[in-house]
Amino acid sequence: MAGPIEHKVGWATAAAYLASSGLLGVLGAVQDNARILEPLPDSLSPLVLALVPGLLTFAAGWKARHTPRPDLGKERR
Numbered sequence: 001m002a003g004p005i006e007h008k009v010g011w012a013t014a015a016a017y018l019a020s021s022g023l024l025g026v027l028g029a030v031q032d033n034a035r036i037l038e039p040l041p042d043s044l045s046p047l048v049l050a051l052v053p054g055l056l057t058f059a060a061g062w063k064a065r066h067t068p069r070p071d072l073g074k075e076r077r
Contacts, residue, residue, distance in 0.1 A: 006067040015060030019053035 027049075040048055 008061045008064040008066060011064040012057045012061035016053055016057040019056040023049065023052055
Protein backbone atom coordinates (compact mmCIF):
# COMPACT_ATOMS: atom_id res chain seq x y z
CA MET A 1 0.00 0.00 0.00
CA ALA A 2 1.32 3.44 -0.92
CA GLY A 3 0.27 5.20 2.27
CA PRO A 4 -2.30 5.40 5.01
CA ILE A 5 -6.00 5.30 4.20
CA GLU A 6 -7.38 8.81 4.03
CA HIS A 7 -9.75 9.92 6.77
CA LYS A 8 -12.28 10.81 4.06
CA VAL A 9 -12.41 7.20 2.86
CA GLY A 10 -12.78 5.84 6.39
CA TRP A 11 -15.58 8.22 7.32
CA ALA A 12 -17.41 7.68 4.05
CA THR A 13 -17.17 3.90 4.51
CA ALA A 14 -18.48 4.12 8.07
CA ALA A 15 -21.35 6.36 6.96
CA ALA A 16 -22.31 3.97 4.17
CA TYR A 17 -22.34 1.02 6.56
CA LEU A 18 -24.32 2.81 9.26
CA ALA A 19 -26.81 4.33 6.82
CA SER A 20 -27.42 1.01 5.10
CA SER A 21 -27.76 -0.85 8.39
CA GLY A 22 -30.07 1.80 9.80
CA LEU A 23 -32.22 1.84 6.70
CA LEU A 24 -32.49 -1.97 6.70
CA GLY A 25 -33.43 -1.86 10.39
CA VAL A 26 -36.15 0.70 9.79
CA LEU A 27 -37.51 -1.22 6.81
CA GLY A 28 -37.50 -4.44 8.84
CA ALA A 29 -39.40 -2.76 11.65
CA VAL A 30 -42.05 -1.28 9.38
CA GLN A 31 -42.32 -4.06 6.79
CA ASP A 32 -45.94 -4.72 7.69
CA ASN A 33 -46.73 -1.01 7.79
CA ALA A 34 -46.09 0.60 4.42
CA ARG A 35 -47.49 4.00 5.44
CA ILE A 36 -43.96 5.40 5.81
CA LEU A 37 -43.54 5.17 2.01
CA GLU A 38 -47.16 5.87 1.15
CA PRO A 39 -46.61 9.46 -0.08
CA LEU A 40 -44.17 8.22 -2.74
CA PRO A 41 -45.23 6.59 -6.01
CA ASP A 42 -44.36 2.87 -6.13
CA SER A 43 -41.82 3.39 -8.89
CA LEU A 44 -40.03 6.15 -6.99
CA SER A 45 -39.72 4.62 -3.52
CA PRO A 46 -36.80 2.22 -4.33
CA LEU A 47 -34.83 5.11 -5.82
CA VAL A 48 -35.41 7.32 -2.78
CA LEU A 49 -34.44 4.50 -0.42
CA ALA A 50 -31.24 3.91 -2.39
CA LEU A 51 -30.35 7.62 -2.21
CA VAL A 52 -30.33 7.77 1.61
CA PRO A 53 -27.05 5.84 2.16
CA GLY A 54 -25.48 7.54 -0.85
CA LEU A 55 -26.27 11.03 0.41
CA LEU A 56 -25.01 10.25 3.91
CA THR A 57 -21.82 8.76 2.45
CA PHE A 58 -21.31 11.85 0.29
CA ALA A 59 -21.85 14.14 3.27
CA ALA A 60 -19.36 12.22 5.44
CA GLY A 61 -16.72 12.24 2.71
CA TRP A 62 -17.30 15.93 2.04
CA LYS A 63 -17.05 16.90 5.71
CA ALA A 64 -13.97 14.82 6.62
CA ARG A 65 -10.56 16.40 6.16
CA HIS A 66 -7.89 15.04 3.87
CA THR A 67 -5.07 13.04 5.45
CA PRO A 68 -1.84 15.07 5.21
CA ARG A 69 0.70 13.53 2.81
CA PRO A 70 4.08 15.08 3.60
CA ASP A 71 5.75 12.28 1.61
CA LEU A 72 4.51 13.90 -1.61
CA GLY A 73 6.39 16.78 -3.11
CA LYS A 74 4.79 20.23 -3.22
CA GLU A 75 4.10 19.85 -6.92
CA ARG A 76 1.89 16.76 -6.30
CA ARG A 77 -0.13 18.10 -3.32
